[in-house]
Amino acid sequence: xxxxxxxxxxxxxxxxxxxxxxxxxxxxxxxxxxxxxxxxxxxxxxxxxxxxxxxxxxxxxxxxxxxxxxxxxxxxxxxxxxxxxxxxxxxxxxxxxxxxxxxxxxxxxxxxxxxxxxxxxxxxxxxxxxxxxxxxxxxxxxxxxxxxxxxxxxxxxxxxxxxxxxxxxxxxxxxxxxxxxxxxxxxxxxxxxxxxxxxxxxxxxxxxxxxxxxxxxxxxxxxxxxxxxxxxxxxxxxxxxxxxxxxxxxxxxxxxxxxxxxxxxxxxxxxxxxxxxxxxxxxxxxxxxxxxxxxxxxxxxxxxxxxxxxxxxxxxxxxxxxxxxxxxxxxxxxxxxxxxxxxxxxxxxxxxxxxxxxxxxxxxxxxxxxxxxxxxxxxxxxxxxxxxxxxxxxxxxxxxxxxxxxxxxxxxxxxxxxxxxxxxx
Numbered sequence: 001x002x003x004x005x006x007x008x009x010x011x012x013x014x015x016x017x018x019x020x021x022x023x024x025x026x027x028x029x030x031x032x033x034x035x036x037x038x039x040x041x042x043x044x045x046x047x048x049x050x051x052x053x054x055x056x057x058x059x060x061x062x063x064x065x066x067x068x069x070x071x072x073x074x075x076x077x078x079x080x081x082x083x084x085x086x087x088x089x090x091x092x093x094x095x096x097x098x099x100x101x102x103x104x105x106x107x108x109x110x111x112x113x114x115x116x117x118x119x120x121x122x123x124x125x126x127x128x129x130x131x132x133x134x135x136x137x138x139x140x141x142x143x144x145x146x147x148x149x150x151x152x153x154x155x156x157x158x159x160x161x162x163x164x165x166x167x168x169x170x171x172x173x174x175x176x177x178x179x180x181x182x183x184x185x186x187x188x189x190x191x192x193x194x195x196x197x198x199x200x201x202x203x204x205x206x207x208x209x210x211x212x213x214x215x216x217x218x219x220x221x222x223x224x225x226x227x228x229x230x231x232x233x234x235x236x237x238x239x240x241x242x243x244x245x246x247x248x249x250x251x252x253x254x255x256x257x258x259x260x261x262x263x264x265x266x267x268x269x270x271x272x273x274x275x276x277x278x279x280x281x282x283x284x285x286x287x288x289x290x291x292x293x294x295x296x297x298x299x300x301x302x303x304x305x306x307x308x309x310x311x312x313x314x315x316x317x318x319x320x321x322x323x324x325x326x327x328x329x330x331x332x333x334x335x336x337x338x339x340x341x342x343x344x345x346x347x348x349x350x351x352x353x354x355x356x357x358x359x360x361x362x363x364x365x366x367x368x369x370x371x372x373x374x375x376x377x378x379x380x381x382x383x384x385x386x387x388x389x390x391x392x393x394x395x396x397x398x399x400x401x402x403x404x405x406x407x408x409x410x411x412x413x414x415x416x417x418x419x420x421x422x423x424x425x
Contacts, residue, residue: 009022016376059361070103071301073302096125096423099423105136117362121143124145134175141207141347144165147187166198180206184229360397364395
């Protein structure tokens, strides 16, 4: 079909209610949002979908994950981050491109089934990850990751491989490449400077783990004359609106001022942070008011155990209310923006909202369940009551990637993934 008409679908109103509309889609974009009474007639080749009883929301944007870890759930349970990383790195030394391709396909399948239409991935074998994500119809970014372990020889090897990857990917349509610097404590300063410089010369965004644990901050202060990781990067002149800072958890007031002033994209990964006991007092409100763009992510399945953004939204809101002792600490529309349009802005994709002209990245929620019987606000019922299996269909880039909870080829994706699990046994 050349175009799609979502007939009699509902859209959330700022008041908490719903309004009905007909949404037209063509050439991958939303071309119209019309009242059902408009008398709009679908043209030839347009697929008409009756969406009575269903609600449209923008697709989620998962702003920090390690997608191929979908095949590594439970491999490092009950560990602090440092011990967990040592364990994971031993496993990762046995991986290959086939594992990453199949693991990323499983992740993409899970993301589709939980309403995500774009993602920001940081993992190995990025070309294989790109093939998997692109093949599932999703958008977003995959990274070449600089992680030299403070070894100059390894740093040179990675620089050469990094340049080769981006030269090969130049001009390739679909998922956009990104350059990742793993952390300030696993990458040489010379390599950090080179990575940021290379990325900016080639118009790439930069993805980095930042201030994930208290220990990371303490170690950085010891190594860099009392500077926090944020202050350290700022002293090197590296922070800007092209930087995606995953975690951004252990922040001082000065760190927040720096991140805001530089309009950095800060990604909260609540379930991973809780599970690894890294912390929970994410200062989203202070970051937003300072000028940072605050987004949500799940992290990888080896630490968060799933890629469900709806679950991440609920946990995020509940923890904000609890530690701030304020039930109004995170309004629903701000929370939805963090999971959708803020992430789209961080990636530079024209998505994240149900508006004419935006990319047609849409999740369709079926309200025919106990969770939506209440007259309460739709977003409250969706985020606090429902589970992601209420997401019945997903459109990404103007095409259905899930219909009525079915994704084309999902059985084969799982069958092929089972074949590579011996890599981590």
